[in-house]
Every structure is written in structure tokens, then in C-alpha cells.
Amino acid sequence: MGTDDSENPQNDPGIPEDETTTQANLSSSSPGSDAVSENASVTPDTETAFPSTDTDSDGGSQSIEEMLLEFDEQEGLIRDRSLLDPNHVVKEDRIVGRDKQLQEVTKMLRVALGNNRPPNLFLYGPSGTGKSLITKAVCNNISRLCESRDIRFGTVEINCQDLDTLGVAVYELASRTADEANVDVEVPKYGVATKEKWDDLYRIVNENFDSVVFVLDELDMLVGRRDKQEPGFSRLLYQLSRSGANNELTAHISIVAISNDTKMMESVGSRALSSFTPEDVHFDDYDADQLQAILRRRQDAFHNNVLDDDVIPLTAAFAAQTHGDARKAIDLIRVAGELAEREGDDRIREMHVREAQDKVEKNRVLEVVRGISTQKKLCLYATAAVAAETDDSSARSTTGYRVYQFLTDSIEADQYYQETYVNKMKELTTYSLVDFERRSHGPSSGMFLEFQFGERPETILETLREDSRIGGVDPGEIQTVVKAQIRNET
Incomplete structure (x- = not known):
């Protein structure tokens, strides 16, 4: 039973929602449709899933092989x-609009060519603005030049988005470093202390490299265990940046921390900050x-x-x-x-x-909403319905909550307090579907959160309506409620 949907249900505070049951309800057929028994086997509709491989008597159908070969013979429109x-590292002449950042990163990392330690870097800015691309392009050039100078230079990149603990992150670093050196990592991913993983990482680096740049992409996503005093990314930065000073590493190492969160460094602990001391490079839209x-x-x-x-x-x-x-x-x-x-x-x-x-x-949107809980879907639908009726695709939390109340009443779902609704909407910011700001429209309106959507609210609504329970609510009724609540804002 997950904790995500067990907070303060107004209908029955003592019974948290059974997430599995509710998700199954949302995936089920609408009322009145034929039910499938629990033990019945479901055969996919092969006519819609795959073209028929049967050949009609008049030879009108094609087999799968024939269609594949026919496509193979077509020239197509895409050549390369x-x-x-987007993740392909292109040549320098294809990098556009980032001359300043390219120059800064190159100047700071180029000291590796003299077998010296480059400074640590913090590259920050919105997603898709060239941070990883430029880092990879510069490091690829440094690696080629170092090879001609008999300097053993390595670039080790990890994406921290799916790393849930510090121990897993250290193992990933050791594994990627071993791959870069074409050797084996000697510790398992689980079942050993994190210190043993650090020791193996140091061993691999010391035995195979003169200089290594560790590229930590989406570093702010490495939060780690909640019972720790500082987030996992802060502890990772501290340990890595201190390893040379503690004589655990004989090779030069440099850290390139990459984040979409411009305020990430505010969450780095004082010890880590004093040893990491990066040079900042900003990437704008x-x-x-x-x-x-x-x-x-x-x-x-x-x-x-x-x-x-x-x-x-x-x-x-x-x-x-x-x-x-x-x-x-x-x-x-x-x-x-x-x-x-x-x-x-x-x-x-x-x-x-x-x-x-x-x-x-x-x-x-479909990829995101497939994995979120029922209550988050209801909160998101209600808020997107409000945003769809505003000029700037935004929604006040107070208005969104009232629409959420109408929606949960309509489908007889558990209804949560406004604080929980707001918390669930805040959690959705991690998926980049929505952002929020604290606002006040005059002394009489009080403070509220205003949610802004990165995608078109209409797309979110259309996708969420694929769930049968949400799709069973008349969009016209929701729109009427939304318009009435927006009128009440002023």
C-alpha cells in the first residue's frame, strides 16, 4: 500500500485508498459495457494490432515480410x-547559439591537456539548452588530444534521474568508470556498504587514468533517503570533491554538475559547498x-x-x-x-x-499520467480544466480545488482536503507538466498558489479522459462549473 494516496481523505479519514483497486477501476470499461471475467483469457485484436498475414484468394493481402521488404526498398525521406x-554528439560546426558557453567550458576544462586538474563546474539552465551537448563535445576533443600526448583522460557521465540512493549512484559511477577503462567493477550493486563501492571506484580511477571528468547530469534528482540531513547530491559532491585531498585518489578528477534547477546549490550543505566550489555557467532558453x-x-x-x-x-x-x-x-x-x-x-x-x-x-503527457496515482489524476484534471479556460493557461489553487471537489463528487471518489490537493499538484512539478508561483491579487483576495502548465491544458484533459471514470464525466458540465468558479474569483 503506497503512502501517496493515504493522506486525509474527507470521506473516510481512517481508510487510505487502495491504489491498485482504484487504478483498476480507472482502467475498466465504462458502466453498461460487457465485463470480462477475472479468469477469462483476453486475446488481442490482431486485425488492429498487426496486418493480416493471410493471403486472399485473389492475392489482395500482403504478408508482414512483403510489407517489410516493400518499405526496405523505398528510399524514404530521412537519410541520417x-x-x-537529440542525444547524439554532433560536430562543433553544428553547435549553434552557445558560443559563450562553449568558450567558457572549453577554457576551464582545457587544463587537462597539461595533465592538470580542471576546476569543478556547475552548468544550469532549462532542459534542452545545450548543457550536456557542450560538455560531451568539449570532453570528446580533450580525450582525442590527450591520447596523442599519452595522457590517460576519461569522461564518465551518469544521469541521476533514476538513481534513488547515494549507494546506487556510487555504484553507477564505478560501473561507468570501469566501462570507460574497459575493466571490470569488483563490487555488487546491492548488499555491500557504500564505502566498498567508493573504494572500488577509487581503485579503477587510480589504476587506469591520469585525469577524469565526472559529468553528473540532472544531479538535483538524486535526493536519496529522506532520513538524511542533506540530500544525496550534496553528499555525493562532498565525497567526490574531497577524495583528492584525502589522498584516496592519485588521479586528477573534476566534477561537472548539470541541473535544470537554478537553485540547486542552495540545497548543497556547507561542507560540500566549501570543497566543491564550482565555476558557474548559465544556459538560457x-x-x-x-x-x-x-x-x-x-x-x-x-x-x-x-x-x-x-x-x-x-x-x-x-x-x-x-x-x-x-x-x-x-x-x-x-x-x-x-x-x-x-x-x-x-x-x-x-x-x-x-x-x-x-x-x-x-x-x-500519456507517458506521465500512466504512472501517477488516481488522486493526482483527479487533481491534475481539475486544475487543467481551469487553465484551459484562462488566457495564460494558469489556474488558481483555490479555484482548482473547488473543481476537484465537483469532480470527485461526480465519480464518488475519495475527496481530500485542500492542503493535500495542493501537495499533490506540487508533486506533479517534478514531471515538468506544471509549475507554480505564490500570488496575491490584492489585500482582499489573500495568498494562493497559481499553477502554470508547460503543455497545452487541452492535451492533458484529452489524455486523462482516456480513463473511463474521468471520461464518464460530461466535459460540458466541468466547463460550466469552471466558468462559474472563475467568475467567483473576482
């Missing part, structure tokens, strides 16, 4: 798919012109003359609206190209970009 991978330039440097991923003139400007405009994220721009034009290929079109057109935008948004 690696250029449409790309604007539409910069995103266009990035896409034009990668347009040779497609065959010649298959992009309509308005495809790149429109793709850049969509990405600029969502925080200037270059990854989203590259991903969007890739999806547009794939849609055009599947439709058998000989060009990529504006309509393909618009279709891709809807598809990418919905897929991202």
Missing part, C-alpha cells in the same frame, strides 16, 4: 537518423531564431528537397513556445518526417509538423 537523435539555426544545421538528416520551406520555421516556433528546448525541436521534426514517410508522402509539409506536435505532446 543519428542527426535527429533558445529563441525561435536559434532553434531555426539548430534545425538548419541538421537538415541534411533528410534527403535533398524534401522539406517544405515552412517546416523548419514552424517546428522552431512550436519548440520556442515550450521553453526553447532544442531537444523538443529536433524530436518534433523527426516525428514529422516519420509521419510523412508512413503516409507515403514525398515531402514533409506543415501539416506533418502540426500532426507531430499533437502526437509528441500527447505521447509525453
